[in-house]
Amino acid sequence: MNFQRIVIDNLISKFASIKSRILLVIEQLTDDDINWRPNEESNSIANLIVHIEGNIxxxxxxxxxxxxxxxxxxxxxxxxxxxxxxxxxxxxxxxxAVLENTLKNLDENDYLKPQKIRQNTVTILDVLLQCSTHFSEHLGQILYIGKLKLDRKYKTTSIPRGKSF
Structure with a gap:
């Protein structure tokens, strides 16, 4: 297995983990909880999910x-x-699912193709690595909001429960 394949497989696994953990938090919350925001300057889980959707x-x-x-x-x-x-x-x-299908359907050479992001030319791999970081940051916010709403009733999402992408 070459280094590039290891990176691609790691990305697939990372996105699967982010997805799984977001769903595990949502599963614990109510409709009101996912729309709650700590203050006017903060986002709700609903906003963060729609933002990730926009980014994808x-x-x-x-x-x-x-x-x-x-x-x-x-x-x-x-x-x-x-x-x-x-x-x-x-x-x-x-x-x-869009993200997963895209990752699985790209040829290994596609990951090095250039993409224009704002004024910068980057590779598809760069875009995916940035998305992974970006989504991880928002996952942290989602986890924190879930913990604020549930307090001691919150169940950790960092221990996998057997679900994959």
Missing amino acids: HQRIEAGILGKQDQRDREGEFDLNRKLKKREAVEIVIRNF
């Missing part, structure tokens, strides 16, 4: 797959945005 659309679907970019980044952080728990789960499952 822009970076993966539009950037890598060449689809039309119709992202409304400002709308992702709308203070009035509300999601039902069921909708949040569907958004996570649908968007991480």
Whole structure:
């Protein structure tokens, strides 16, 4: 197995873990909990999920797959945005499936192809590594909000429960 394959497999595993942990937090919360924000300057879990969806659309679907970019980044952080728990789960499952399918369908040489992000030219691998970091940061926020809402009832998501991507 070459180094590039190890990196790709690691990315697939990382995204699977992020998805799984987001879903495990949502599973513990109510509709009201996922729409709660600690203060007006903070995001709710609903906002963060919609933001990750927007990022997957822009970076993966539009950037890598060449689809039309119709992202409304400002709308992702709308203070009035509300999601039902069921909708949040569907958004996570649908968007991480896009990510998974993209990763699995790229040829190893595709990972080194250039992509234009803002004013920079980067590789598809760079885009995916950045997405992994970005989603991990938002996972941390989601975990923290879940812990704030549930206090001692919170069940850790860092111990895998046997589910994969």
